[in-house]
Amino acid sequence: MRKQTSSRRHLRVIALAAGVALALAGCSAGSLGSSGGGDGVSLTFLVGSNQSTVNAAESVAKAFMAQNPGITVNVETRPSGSEGDNIVKTRLATGDMADLFVYNSGSLFQAIGPEQNLTPLTDQPWVGALEQNFKRVVSAGEQVYGAPFGPQLTGAILYNKKIYADLGLQIPRTWDAFMANNAAIKAAGTVPVIQTYGETYTSQLFVLGDFHNVAAAEPDFAERYTAGQAKYASSPAALKGWEHLQQLHDLGYYNEDFPTAKMEEGMRKLGDGEGAHYPMLTNGIPTLTAASPEGAKDIGIFPIPGDDPAKNGLTVWSPNGVYIPKTTEGAKLDAAKKLEAFIASPAGCDAQSDGATPTGPYAVDGCTLPADVLPATKDFQTYIDAGTYSPALEFLSPIKGPALEQITVEVGSGIRSAADGAALYDQDVRKQAQQLGLPGWD
Incomplete structure (x- = not known):
């Protein structure tokens, strides 16, 4: 989903001009020497190559060094995707x-x-300020290992507020209300739901983003799913995301070019009012801003609706974490912990926002969004403030089959039925669970 870069490490060196010696890009970590209390320490900070991530990291480094003139932070980048994982x-x-x-x-x-x-x-004072689900997803063996970097994400429905206002529509809190809105939108001559299968990962949102509704109906689904006791094809709640994907196709509610359109085009259609809804992750908001700068101001967000309006809420993806390896020792470790504390503070969140406009709320108490974020991001914050959200399944279970996006494309294209797609995905998941050695999947 991100451009790959060379696996050769590329150092982006930042040095505070006043009172700090310039760190040379060719210096190895720690070559500036160190002394007690962290003075004179040089840290390397490895981040993904996505430009927004790099900009946020460089902004954090600059702000942190301004407060800690004895510490130099060198931002280093790595490729994204499987190459970066390796x-x-x-x-x-x-x-x-x-x-x-x-x-x-x-x-x-x-x-x-x-x-x-x-x-x-775990013993760091800032850990108490972490959003509870984030704390859980960076923990192992009852220990916390990371601070959040970047905003939270949600997989939900981006919608054109101007179309809603023109047609007198209300935000739907049930699937039936959503479908009534779609019927009215189609009758007015506008595409109800944008899909962009030219980038297959975008096809997954009606399934993945529906997990809040699954958890509301079956609170123990994630636990039983991991244990091999719950399946998409046999769970009425989990099957509905697949059924919705098929239903929208069968009613002709998708844009005509959905098989080949890509995410950038989908965002342009939404912002320009050619389509009313686009199920998508909020990390696509910068693309929306670029594709339709004025239209982006008309776009809001609401959860994928379920059956019970009282349980309506978002499915949320936690941000990445910042971790310290055990090979970081001595004065470097002290300095690294200072940087972790800064990142997990309102000042650290502000520094990230200065580098890259956030597309969702931060996972630290006391952090606030800039006043100039888009309406969709502000809408996202209201659900977090209200506590009406659930973590995505992949933060509750290690199982996510690799063929999901290909299968959701088939169901959304009318090639395969919802029931067949869910059953096929259960087979895909079974293979992965067996590879992980999980019990209950023999």
Whole structure:
């Protein structure tokens, strides 16, 4: 989903001009020397190559160094995707990891052996300010290992507020109300729901973003799913996301070019009023801003509706974590913990916002969004403030089959029925669970 860059490490060196010696890009970590209390320490901070992430990291480094003139922070980038994953795992295994690094939370975090490879941070005062679900998804063996980096995400329905106002529509809190809105939108000559299967990952949202509704109907679904006792094809609640995907196709509610359209085009259609709804992750909001700068101001967000209006809420993806490997020791460790504390503070959130406009709320108490964020981001914040949200399934279970996006494309294209798609995905999940050695999947 992100552009790949060379696996050769690329140092982005930032140095505070006043009172701080310039750090040379060719210097190894710690080559500036160190002394007690962290003075004169040079840290490397490894982040993904996505430009927003790099901008936020550089802004954090600059703000932190302004408060800590004895510490230099060098921001280092790695590729995203599987290449980046391999780099992280290899550097941890060989003891060559940066002093701090950004990586996934949740099931992928568990895969890097936190108890063996990372420094626990449970005793740090800022841990108490973390959003509870984030704290859980960066924990192992009752220890907390990370601070949040970047905003939370949600998989929900972006909608055009101007279309809603023109047609006198209300935000739907049930699926039936959503479908009534779609009928009115189609009758007015506008595409009800935008889909962009030219980028297959975008096809998954009616299934993945529906998990809040699954959890509301079956609170123990994630536990039973991990144990091999609950399946998409046999769970009435979990099957509904697949059924909705098929229903919308069968009624002709998708844009005509949905098989080939890509996310950027989907965002442009939404912002320009060519379509009313687009189920998408909020990390696509910067694309919306670029594709339709004026139209982006008319876009809001609401949860994928379920059956019970009283239980309406968002499915939320936790942000990545910032971790300290066990190879970071002595004065470097003290300095790295200071940087972790700064990141997990309102000042750290503000520094991230200065570098890259957030597309969702932060996972730290006391952090606030800038006043100039888009309406969709403000809408997202209201659900977090109200506590009407649930973590996505991948933060509650290690199982996510690799073929999901191909199967949701087939169901959303009318090639395969919802029931067949769910059953096929259950088979895909079974293979992954067996590879993970999970009990109950023999």
